[in-house]
Amino acid sequence: MEEEKAQDASQENEMVVSASLSLRALIHRDVAAATQCGLEAWHSTIGGCLEALAPLQLLELEKAFHLYLSAFASGTAGEGEQLIVAARESAILGFCGFEGRSGYLSDLWVSLAWQGKGVGLALVEATRRSMRDLGRDFLTLEVLAQNTCARAFYKKQGFVETGRCVKYDPVLKRKLMKISMMQRL
Numbered sequence: 001m002e003e004e005k006a007q008d009a010s011q012e013n014e015m016v017v018s019a020s021l022s023l024r025a026l027i028h029r030d031v032a033a034a035t036q037c038g039l040e041a042w043h044s045t046i047g048g049c050l051e052a053l054a055p056l057q058l059l060e061l062e063k064a065f066h067l068y069l070s071a072f073a074s075g076t077a078g079e080g081e082q083l084i085v086a087a088r089e090s091a092i093l094g095f096c097g098f099e100g101r102s103g104y105l106s107d108l109w110v111s112l113a114w115q116g117k118g119v120g121l122a123l124v125e126a127t128r129r130s131m132r133d134l135g136r137d138f139l140t141l142e143v144l145a146q147n148t149c150a151r152a153f154y155k156k157q158g159f160v161e162t163g164r165c166v167k168y169d170p171v172l173k174r175k176l177m178k179i180s181m182m183q184r185l
Contacts, residue, residue, distance in 0.1 A: 022088065023084050026083050030087070031069045033092040039061065041094070096123035142167075
């Protein structure tokens with residue numbers, strides 16, 4: 001009985017988040033808030049999976065988020081690249097970047113306070129819709145092997161593992177084990 005009440009309350013919370021959630025393109029005034037959202041999400045998910053970063057590496061990570069997001073805000077992102085933010089009033093709750101031509105989901109970051117509340121799901125659903133509109137029949141991504149929460153999230157969304165490889169991360173300046181995943185749309 002208590003478990004059912006908790007599940008009902010959780011579902012109500014997700015519905016409320018969905019009703020007040022705005023999914024839209026990133027605009028210039030969002031860049032600073034989205035950068036902080038990305039950093040917070042990174043620290044809450046990937047940061048715990050890796051050995052500690054030096055202060056200079058953390059600054060480089062912040063700069064990388066800022067440059068990545070600024071490219072979308074200024075219209076200079078690569079051809080076919082898109083970015084969707086999840087906002088509630090003026091707060092950025094998360095964002096998702098993808099490449100429409102290849103069907104690749106490059107980034108999904110959700111603020112720690114909003115993880116598990118339907119924001120990531122809403123962003124993935126919006127990406128799926130965009131991919132279908134572009135005539136894509138699949139969505140691919142790579143996830144850090146140690147990021148078990150993200151792997152479980154993607155698996156729950158219907159993604160399946162298609163391979164593993166070690167890749168060099170130029171921002172973190174280290175090799176990382178990545179898992180490739182795919183979902184048919």
